[in-house]
Amino acid sequence: MSGRDEREDPTTGPRSGRRTEEEVLARIEKARRRAPRVTDERITLAHGAGGRATRRLVESLFLEAFRNPVLEVLEDQAVFDVKGGTLAFTTDSYVVSPLFFPGGNIGDLAVNGTVNDLAVSGARPLYLSAGFILEEGFPLEKLRRIVESMQAAALAARVEVAAGDTKVVERGKGDGCYINTAGVGVLERRVRLGAARARPGDVVIVSGPIADHGVTILLARGELELESQVVSDTAPLSGLVASLLDATTSVRCLRDATRGGVATVLNEIAIAAEVGVRIDEERIPVREEVRGACELLGIDPLHVACEGRVVAVVGPEEADAAVEAMRRDPLGREASAIGRICSEPSGTVLLKTKFGGTRIVDLLIGDPLPRIC
């Protein structure tokens, strides 16, 4: 609607020799895809936020150093063949602050997060390891509560914590308790999932209301003096994913939307598959309290972490079946098809706003919510 021709206007029109808007946009897209370089001299919190800075650090430092075909796909887990089968393998560290929050604590978060990273590859999670980095003086009572909820979460997800490690650092050198978990799962299905498999026409589904976890943590810190009933959505998704994969054959890709939120997942899909993603704000489930908190804080729920929601890209003919399969699972009751994959504009996520306009949904830049997981 706003394609304007202003050549007669000397103050804003494209002057001779100037670039047109299209040319500028094309150059920006090229720049966005260029192999990233780390120009920063030091690590900042942005490098841990799961947004563009994280991606730059991972791709230009870690991937360059460790490059191999398994790592290179940069999925949430490594998938590789061994004699007699295919395994999925992943690791994740947890530094959430505060350690205890409505709906969970660092312990069940650490189990669920690793279970989910395995589940979204289509694997059945089997074993986890748990590494504890504890600060001198940390109350044993708190550690006991954390460990008990880890065991409860492991039971619920039908995995076993089969290996572990403990380190203690001097007072002031840690923040109470950090946990690292690694996990192994087995791929028993023939399905191969990956962000690059999304193709135009596919439907994008989320398994429930977004942004609960991030908003819960933000409010639990008490710095904002806002009160609310929101609880974290931390939960193991392996059951829901299994029901989905049992009911369908055309799932292209699954992602759990953690740091950087649904926006980051969709951008990764758009870039990996060289497709556009169009979503409809009206169809994205967000709880009223969460939407209110985001509105007050000026953050976009699409950028806020979930810890128990999966984003699925499914072939168009099975979209309804996929939504129904998710809704049969208690964790997926509010599943909703939120948009489609399209051919244009490649590498970009577009949102039809409730208001009826269209805008871009980009990767998160900077970090409004450090240490959410």
Place this chain on the structure above:
Amino acid sequence: MRFVDEYRSRDSAQRLSQEIAALLGSRAYKMMEVCGGHTHTIYKHGVEDYLPEGLTLVHGPGCPVCVIPMGRIDDARFLAEQRDVILATFGDTLRVPGGRGSLLDAKARGARIRVVYSPLDALKVAREHPEKHVVFFALGFETTAPSTAATVLRAAREGVRNFSVFCNHVLIVPAVKALLDSPDLRLDGFIGPGHVSTVIGCKPYQFVPQQYGKPFVVAGFEPLDVLQAISMILRQLSQGRAEVENQYTRVVRWDGNPHALALIGEVMELRPHFEWRGLGFISHSALRLRDAYREYDAEKLFELPSLRVSDPKACQCGEVLKGVLRPWECKVFGTACTPETPIGTCMVSSEGACAAYYHYGRFQRRRADGARPL
């Protein structure tokens, strides 16, 4: 969400959109939304999709972070690097590039910087850390100046001695005047800032219609507010009127908020002149603490370097702030200058024209809507 969703209704937007198209007819007009909050709303909700081709919105300088000159960022960094000082600041100042890098860089190198959501939070930090001195990096238009003033008064009342303010509050009217006097700018009307006007009211803008003959409509921050303000400006233009009108009557009173103005007047006074990024030095355009409150004035307590740092050559923030260039017309937009590695301030704050366009508007609407092939 109650009280918000009604201002985002598609049906009302359609109606206003038709009204705007009818009022505009075949004419072409350019209007400036002065305030960055409006710029953000326009891009975030896709308001431009409802506007006819002949209407261009020009994004103005009303983004407090965007108008901070680099030298002041360096001063803030200097403060943060002082022994036993904690700099308390709003989060969106962290990535603003100064001559010596940003506050985020300084933080990574060990400077003590705390993100706060209000000046009272900064005062709280001071009470919690009696062994440190807490400087609040105060910036913003008249919108935020009253809360800074109230915080200084409270600190004085409570006898908090380890707290001060690095005052960078600026005034909206001198900025609008500087824009109107700028020779390379042609505008047909203004969408006036809403939040600032809750404090100063509508009266101070009367010079715009009276001396410059341009309509000025104070507007709210929901997308329907913006559409309605545009329609009100067009109505004035079509009837040959030029007046200050208030679209945001649910919040803004004609005379503003006398209590807030009194707070500012009690604690602060005009600076003879102040540098604005992109606009240069403007007389009587900013506030500093009165001498009576000098023990809370970081500029008096510390010897700041206060160096003038000229903007990087490639940076065209000045032209963008004046609305002479649209964001994508800047030479470095989106390639060398991105929200992650900003060269200019307009790319930093979510209210900055370049950041708003980069985050939300960076696509071909024609192609996106499928309305017209390229």
